Amino acid sequence: MRENAAMPDATRPWVTLADDSAIALGPLDGRYRGDVSPLVDHLSEAALNRARLHVEVEWVIHLCAAGAIPGAPTLSDAEVTYLRDVVATFGPAQIAELAAIEAETRHDVKAVEYFLKRRLGRAADALGDGTSLPAASELVHIFCTSEDVNNLSYALTIRSAVHEVWLPAATALADAVADLARAEAATPMLARTHGQPATPVTLGKELAVLAHRLRRQLARIESDETLGKINGATGTYGAHAISVPDTDWQEVGRTFVEGLGLTWNPLTTQIESHDWQAELYADVARFNRVLHNLATDVWTYISLGYFAQRLSAQGSTGSSTMPHKVNPIRFENAEANLEVSNALLDNLSATLVTSRLQRDLTDSSSQRTIGVAFGHSLLAIANVTRGLAGLDVDAAAMARHLDANWEVLGEAVQSAMRAAGIAGATGMADPYERLKELTRGRRVDGAGMRAFIADLGLPSDVEQRLLALTPASYTGYAERLVAHLD
Structure with missing residues (x-):
């Protein structure tokens, strides 16, 4: 027993993979990443956080431009550019920084707010001591749930x-x-x-x-x-x-x-x-x-x-x-x-x-x-x-299947008989039933279908149209209907 206990577990003879962050849990981030990677820039967690940052930045800019809050500064072009650059430069380092903030806040949107306030606090480094952005910090996320x-x-x-x-x-x-x-x-x-x-x-x-x-x-x-x-x-x-x-x-x-x-x-x-x-x-x-x-x-x-x-x-x-x-x-x-x-x-x-x-x-x-x-x-x-x-x-494969199914012309023949009967031709009674007797559950070849048509007593022009018909040519308006795509 002791000897058996020391042996590797035959049911799990492998090392754990859970600690390797490069291994994807789902197929979209693993096997199929190449096909879906364009969506990462839009629908990933990082993209969502960048969009949140964009909304927060534009809200500050909008409030200042609209004069919505007495005392809010009028932003210079350089200050607007600085704020928008916070979004434009949001990359791997910023994603990691935001994640660290969220680990403390336990709130994703609050973390974005603090991230942006940090940038306002540092604005003087880029814009000089005269910038109004550090004092505008409380405009970030104001009135927002x-x-x-x-x-x-x-x-x-x-x-x-x-x-x-x-x-x-x-x-x-x-x-x-x-x-x-x-x-x-x-x-x-x-x-x-x-x-x-x-x-x-x-x-x-x-x-x-x-x-x-x-x-x-x-x-x-x-x-x-x-x-x-x-x-x-x-x-x-x-x-x-x-x-x-x-x-x-x-x-x-x-x-x-x-x-x-x-x-x-x-x-x-x-x-x-x-x-x-x-x-x-x-x-x-x-x-x-x-x-x-x-x-x-x-x-x-x-x-x-x-x-x-x-x-x-x-x-x-x-x-x-x-x-x-x-x-x-x-x-x-x-x-x-x-x-x-x-x-x-x-x-x-x-x-x-x-x-x-x-x-x-x-x-x-x-x-x-x-x-x-x-x-x-x-x-x-x-x-x-x-x-x-x-x-x-x-x-050619389609043509073979068509030629093996002449019985599909039964619809054409019985419909032509009905139309001829309505137009006054005699001997056109029970067209559906007569074609059903010929075709249902049976294979009919070209010779058999043409012989049947020739015995119907159809008006000459109708008979000639039907005798010239083949399964391959019985496609109605199909070809011209494709033009509706245009």
């Missing part, structure tokens, strides 16, 4: 992440789908409804449907409002009004919020109600779901042989044991990441719109997952983009 700073900071970072990172990537993907749709507008393809052969389409038209759906959601996302407020502890301007009663604090707040490029929300509790966030996340989730539909459809077309995958575009190894395989891993990866993204986006949309009475802190924790939600969506977009770029259309 933490949520005044937080709601504006989240608004700024979410808006920039969406418009500078996520939307360009999503738009480029939608454009790539549209380009492929245009290129394949005339390529006939057997449709499948309920998984069964159905009226033919073109590959381009089907891709155009998806591109159009994606673009509709992008248009909604691009026009979504981003709201903000700065009205105090319970949304009443109570501290403002009692301290400086002669200032129109609603106007000061409105112009400040709008000066940040946001839409002013005049009616809130302590928090900005987050309805705009819920609306945005619902729209992004809907885009994700359309993209998920695209990924599953393209995956299916690959399995049918309609798309061939170029090995160099998908990766060097298809299967660890079956060397012949090229797996559609880009589209499968996208499916999974879209599902994770939507789980978070749906949760945010559902929960952020509720806050107990005038304030609770559930939103504080929830909003820390915003970057993760967008990260998984961005990763999916990157995978689908790369996946599409690695596909070649196999029109």
Whole structure:
């Protein structure tokens, strides 16, 4: 027993990894960092703190410029530049300093306030003893509850992440789908409804449907409002009004919020109600779901042989044991990441719109997952983009499936019979039933379909049109419908 006890534990024969800060817990900061790293400059903790610092700086500048508080200094251009440089130079050393302050305050927004006050206290080193900034220290965070700073900071970072990172990537993907749709507008393809052969389409038209759906959601996302407020502890301007009663604090707040490029929300509790966030996340989730539909459809077309995958575009190894395989891993990866993204986006949309009475802190924790939600969506977009770029259309495979399913012309024939009967032709009774008897559960080849058509007694022009028809040419307006993308 003693000998066995000295042996290594067979269930854990490794050293601990927890103390290595370079090892990521989640895949977005590990395996997939390269695909999502642009979001770090917007939706990371550091980016949020930089935005908080930006809001605090601009609040000081705004109060001084508006003359909102008697005795507040008129800032010189050099002093304004100094304040804004505090934000512009916020980098690794400043992030570490802020973290050290927060370790003492145990409050993230208060730590930002103290960080900025330190900079005002040191302003004379850069601007000379005549600067008014050290004396203006109490303007920092005046009349602000933490949520005044937080709601504006989240608004700024979410808006920039969406418009500078996520939307360009999503738009480029939608454009790539549209380009492929245009290129394949005339390529006939057997449709499948309920998984069964159905009226033919073109590959381009089907891709155009998806591109159009994606673009509709992008248009909604691009026009979504981003709201903000700065009205105090319970949304009443109570501290403002009692301290400086002669200032129109609603106007000061409105112009400040709008000066940040946001839409002013005049009616809130302590928090900005987050309805705009819920609306945005619902729209992004809907885009994700359309993209998920695209990924599953393209995956299916690959399995049918309609798309061939170029090995160099998908990766060097298809299967660890079956060397012949090229797996559609880009589209499968996208499916999974879209599902994770939507789980978070749906949760945010559902929960952020509720806050107990005038304030609770559930939103504080929830909003820390915003970057993760967008990260998984961005990763999916990157995978689908790369996946599409690695596909070649196999029109011959589609042609073989079309030629093997002449029964899909049953719809065309029975519809032409109905129209001819309405126009006065005789012998056109029971067209649906007659075609059902010919085609349901049966395979009909070209010769059999043409023989059936020739025996119907159709008007000559109708008969000739139907005899010339093939599954590959029975695509209606499909090719021209792709032009709606333009």
